[in-house]
Amino acid sequence: MSYFRKVFFALGVCLGVAACVSALGQTLPVAPVTNVTDTYFGVTVADPYRYMENLSDPAVAAWIKAQSEFTSAQLDRIPARMELLKRIQTLDGAVPARVSGIRRLPHERYFYLKQLPADNTPKLYRRDGLSGKEALLVDPEALAKTTGKPQAINYYEPSWNGRYVACGIAAAGSEDTVIRVIDAATGREVDKPIDRARFGGISWRPDGRSFFYNRLQKLLPGMPATEREQGSCVYLHTIGADADTERPVFGSGLSPLVQMDRVDIPFVRTSPDSPCAFGVIEHGTRDEETLYVAPLTTVGKPNTAWRRVFDVDDDVTQFSTRGNQVFLMTHKDAPRYKVIATSVTKPDLARAKVVIPEGEAVATATTSTKDALYVRELDGAVSRLWRVPYRGKAEEVSLPLKGSVQFSAANILCDGILLGVTTWTSATQIHAFDPRTRKLSNTGLQPLGSFDAPGDLESEEVEVPASDGAMVPLSIIHKRGIAFDGMNPTLLLGYGAYGISLTPQFDPRMLGWYETGCVYAIAHVRGGGERGDDWYRAGCKQTKPNTWKDFIACAQYLIDRRYTSPGRLTGIGRSAGGILIGRAITERPDLFAAAISEVGCSDMLRQEFTANGVPNIPEFGTVKTEDGFRALYEMSPYHHVTDGTHYPAMMLVTGINDPRVEPWELLKMAARLQAATASGKPVLLRVDYEAGHGIGTMRRQIEKQTADEWTFLLWQMGVPEFQPVR
Numbered sequence: 001m002s003y004f005r006k007v008f009f010a011l012g013v014c015l016g017v018a019a020c021v022s023a024l025g026q027t028l029p030v031a032p033v034t035n036v037t038d039t040y041f042g043v044t045v046a047d048p049y050r051y052m053e054n055l056s057d058p059a060v061a062a063w064i065k066a067q068s069e070f071t072s073a074q075l076d077r078i079p080a081r082m083e084l085l086k087r088i089q090t091l092d093g094a095v096p097a098r099v100s101g102i103r104r105l106p107h108e109r110y111f112y113l114k115q116l117p118a119d120n121t122p123k124l125y126r127r128d129g130l131s132g133k134e135a136l137l138v139d140p141e142a143l144a145k146t147t148g149k150p151q152a153i154n155y156y157e158p159s160w161n162g163r164y165v166a167c168g169i170a171a172a173g174s175e176d177t178v179i180r181v182i183d184a185a186t187g188r189e190v191d192k193p194i195d196r197a198r199f200g201g202i203s204w205r206p207d208g209r210s211f212f213y214n215r216l217q218k219l220l221p222g223m224p225a226t227e228r229e230q231g232s233c234v235y236l237h238t239i240g241a242d243a244d245t246e247r248p249v250f251g252s253g254l255s256p257l258v259q260m261d262r263v264d265i266p267f268v269r270t271s272p273d274s275p276c277a278f279g280v281i282e283h284g285t286r287d288e289e290t291l292y293v294a295p296l297t298t299v300g301k302p303n304t305a306w307r308r309v310f311d312v313d314d315d316v317t318q319f320s321t322r323g324n325q326v327f328l329m330t331h332k333d334a335p336r337y338k339v340i341a342t343s344v345t346k347p348d349l350a351r352a353k354v355v356i357p358e359g360e361a362v363a364t365a366t367t368s369t370k371d372a373l374y375v376r377e378l379d380g381a382v383s384r385l386w387r388v389p390y391r392g393k394a395e396e397v398s399l400p401l402k403g404s405v406q407f408s409a410a411n412i413l414c415d416g417i418l419l420g421v422t423t424w425t426s427a428t429q430i431h432a433f434d435p436r437t438r439k440l441s442n443t444g445l446q447p448l449g450s451f452d453a454p455g456d457l458e459s460e461e462v463e464v465p466a467s468d469g470a471m472v473p474l475s476i477i478h479k480r481g482i483a484f485d486g487m488n489p490t491l492l493l494g495y496g497a498y499g500i501s502l503t504p505q506f507d508p509r510m511l512g513w514y515e516t517g518c519v520y521a522i523a524h525v526r527g528g529g530e531r532g533d534d535w536y537r538a539g540c541k542q543t544k545p546n547t548w549k550d551f552i553a554c555a556q557y558l559i560d561r562r563y564t565s566p567g568r569l570t571g572i573g574r575s576a577g578g579i580l581i582g583r584a585i586t587e588r589p590d591l592f593a594a595a596i597s598e599v600g601c602s603d604m605l606r607q608e609f610t611a612n613g614v615p616n617i618p619e620f621g622t623v624k625t626e627d628g629f630r631a632l633y634e635m636s637p638y639h640h641v642t643d644g645t646h647y648p649a650m651m652l653v654t655g656i657n658d659p660r661v662e663p664w665e666l667l668k669m670a671a672r673l674q675a676a677t678a679s680g681k682p683v684l685l686r687v688d689y690e691a692g693h694g695i696g697t698m699r700r701q702i703e704k705q706t707a708d709e710w711t712f713l714l715w716q717m718g719v720p721e722f723q724p725v726r
Contacts (some may be wrong), residue, residue: 022717027067031671037341038196038605041626045605045639048675049668053606056362056654064656066666067685068581071651074684077724078711084512085707091508092703093117099413099430102418102445104163104409111137111184112445113153115334120698121152124167126184130443137187138180152696157202158184159211160272160413164239166202166211171285173692174657180211181239185720194243198659199232200268205296210238212249212268212299214279228611230262234279238301248550249300249554250279258292263614270296271321273412276344279306280320284615287317287499291326306449309347315533320368320397322390327355327373329366336532337363339375339388355388362532364501367410367417371435374417376405378530381475381504385419387435400440401426402570404503418443424459424504426475427452456480459504464523464550465555470538472550473524473531474557479514489717490564492520494545494584496527497576498619499536509706516714516721519563525550525580541628544635548583555584557592567593570648570713574598575661575693576619582637582669585648594649594681594716596709597637599693602669604636605629610662638665641672649681649716651709655691663687684712 036050052060075081080281092195097110100122101113108129113122121490124138140151149171156167165184168177177198181191196216204211213348217231233251237243250268252260260266260281269278277299279292291309298304310316315332324344331337332349336359340352361377361384368374375394377384383405385397399405403423408430412415416435422428430445458480463471482488491513495502502522513520526546527539539547555571558564571592573581579599585595607613610624620635621628631641650673654666675684686708697705714722 024695028070028674029062029063030674033051033675040623040629040633043629043633045633047603047606048667049671052081052671053163053662055095055664060667064663064685067667067670068687070433071684071686072280072602075708075711076722077720077726078715079725080721081711084711085704086415087512087515087705088509088703091451091511092699094451094508095427096447098122099446100430101156101433102409102430103156103158104157104411104414105160105345106411106413109134109162109561110445111158111162111165113156115699115708116553119702120150121696123155124153124165126162126165130445135187135501137165137182137184138169140169142359143169144171146307150696150698152698154695155200155202157200157204157211159204159208160206161208163208164204166204166213168197168200168202169362170696172657172690173655173688173694173696175659175692184710191239192243193444194237198229199265199267201234201269203268205236206272210236212236212270212690214265215243215265225611226609226614229265229615232265233270234266247300255304255306256424257304259308260346263617264290265615268299271412273323274321276321283312284618285471285498286312286618288312288315288318289319291316291319297487309348310345312707314349318366318680320366320373322368322373325390327366327368329363329375330351331533334358335534336361339363339366339373345363356394357384362501362529364529365407365470367407368412368416369417370413370414371409374407374410376407378501378503380473380530381424381524383503387433395438395629397438397440397722400429400431403504404548418445420446421508422504424475424506425454425457427506427508451505451511454511455516464554466526466546466550466553468546468549471547472526472528472553475502475519475524476519476563477514477523477557478519478563479517482517482519484562486559486562486565487568488517488519488540488564489568489714489719490521490558490570491702491713492521492523492551492558492569492571493577494523494525494547494551494554494571494573494580495577496525496539496550496580499527499529499533501529509703512706513710516719518714519558521554521558521563523551523554525554527580529665539618542631544579544620544631547635548580550587551584552579552591555588559591560674566591566719569702570594570596570717572596572709573600576601577605578665579601579635579637583635583640585650586637586640586642588646589647590677592648593718594633594651594713595652596713597666597669598653598709599655599658600637600652600669601661602636602665603638604632605639607662607665612660612662638669641676643676644678645676646679647673647677647683648679649712650683651686651689651712652684653705654711655688655693655697657692660693681716 034047103111115122127134152277170177179194199214201214233248265282277296281290292306320331338358339356342352365376373388408418408420431440460476486591601604652666654663673683
């Protein structure tokens with residue numbers, strides 16, 4: 001931005017704060033328009049708030065701060081907000097602990113993340129045996145006291161013998177992760193921290209003193225932001241060595257035998273039952289992977305003999321190994337996926353053995369243990385689990401609940417598997433499957449909280465006809481016995497990207513929503529993976545409009561079936577779900593009383609020029625092709641805001657350290673909506689200066705954000721207790 005534009009913008013902010021939209025006695029800072037136009041394939045596109053992309057500009061920073069303070073002032077005028085926050089905190093803290101990220105090693109040694117009611121973030125623990133005494137290994141809150149910034153564990157991985165743990169920790173939601181190596185017996189650091197380790201991918205070697213990991217390139221002055229996630233490589237680090245002097249062992253341009261672009265993300269995986277190293281290449285956000293294999297002892301040496309096992313055209317999205325066998329989950333000629341097996345040393349996918357054929361349910365995950373391969377399927381919103389002995393026929397595992405199943409802990413050196421089982425109306429419990437008895441038992445690793453299994457909730461699974469006749473799954477959760485009179489305050493969630501499925505999960509904090517008489521619904525729109533690869537492809541790039549049209553159809557269903565009405569219906573989309581909610585309210589503003597875009601994609605024409613934009617081109621497309629531009633323009637909420645439209649109330653939520661969706665996408669969308677709406681309803685921007693995209697956000701931040709969002713929605717739906725005091 002030129003000097004003159006900087007001065008004009010600074011004056012505009014000052015004038016805007018002094019003379020602008022008034023609400024509840026406060027003033028809303030107005031952003032001046034400084035129009036920029038771009039021409040794509042003969043189409044001229046206006047961008048009135050391009051200058052907001054410069055977050056370091058003092059005037060932009062002042063506008064953000066003024067917007068954030070305005071939002072806080074509005075919410076502060078709603079007395080019930082504090083009562084709701086207290087209730088959320090009570091519900092959140094009513095369980096003795098929340099356990100996640102479990103690792104199971106031989107001899108029943110366990111590592112896991114655990115968060116006590118008083119903890120602001122999970123901490124890393126170790127214990128021997130399910131009933132053994134636990135030891136605290138990594139406390140991010142102690143680190144936060146020395147750094148002055150909130151810290152969180154983003155990932156960790158113990159060595160095969162359990163002696164060391166490599167732990168990735170980042171500050172303030174930035175995902176700028178630093179690896180710290182811990183002695184598992186003492187909890188003491190035994191190595192110097194390694195930075196630029198955002199993607200992690202830690203995989204230990206048999207010696208227990210060295211591991212592979214992915215490291216970003218070092219950005220030099222003047223390098224564009226789009227270089228940040230390109231050119232990453234796998235390094236082999238030995239404890240005690242200087243990481244900055246170690247050379248990359250797998251990455252773009254390192255071997256003539258490996259085909260890889262700079263935008264690809266490489267990893268090297270190991271397995272304690274295999275002499276091989278597995279070179280995995282992820283192609284941005286694309287699900288399909290490429291796999292190379294080489295003798296483990298040769299990786300890092302000259303002329304490592306990498307051999308390709310499969311490539312993106314083989315449509316493999318996950319793989320598991322056992323010795324010389326590799327099990328592949330693929331949608332090649334099988335839109336709902338199948339699982340096949342072939343040799344690692346002599347792969348032949350054309351003649352591979354079919355382990356789990358394609359069926360009505362969608363295969364969604366595989367994992368290998370000592371006794372069998374375990375395969376998870378999704379049938380609507382309900383998970384199924386198959387156990388496939390290495391010598392024998394597949395058998396279905398009987399689950400204790402009809403809901404969602406997650407692989408909590410699996411190890412090729414251990415029999416059986418730990419599973420997380422949950423539903424829309426009951427919290428996750430950790431069960432162990434014993435292959436000898438073929439039975440599941442509750443491990444007790446996750447204690448049951450007093451609000452974890454409420455008896456007065458019910459869930460429904462229905463199908464909704466979309467505008468083109470496709471049947472869209474819709475999950476609806478509410479208190480038992482509600483009246484279907486169109487008066488229930490309702491929140492509809494949608495996502496629809498990357499082939500990700502919204503499976504059942506329960507959070508006791510949600511009781512704070514249900515207790516106000518509200519309904520919660522989840523639209524399983526196209527672009528997700530609930531019905532396989534075809535369902536995903538039907539909501540991607542040129543077919544992306546199906547995503548928000550499916551959401552609109554689900555909203556209309558809730559209205560037509562008298563769950564709610566337009567004055568009592570709200571919507572929310574997060575991250576890529578920002579496209580869904582942004583285009584839903586721009587296409588059908590009459591359907592919603594209010595909506596929230598939480599760290600939501602908003603300006604799709606400019607996104608690929610951000611650090612995280614290049615890896616997302618496989619998902620959304622590029623403006624450098626005409627078809628890509630037209631698809632991106634159609635899905636871009638910012639470019640479909642129209643002056644004089646009666647938009648619903650909106651809250652746009654961002655973390656200033658977000659590395660995935662740049663905060664300026666939300667800033668531009670907020671400014672555009674504030675200028676365009678004719679409804680008189682508020683458009684609020686909520687900014688957290690110690691958060692990012694959500695990874696690493698502290699418990700108290702989450703509780704406060706939840707209370708703020710619900711307060712805003714209940715206010716706009718006219719719930720009496722949530723009307724502001726003037």
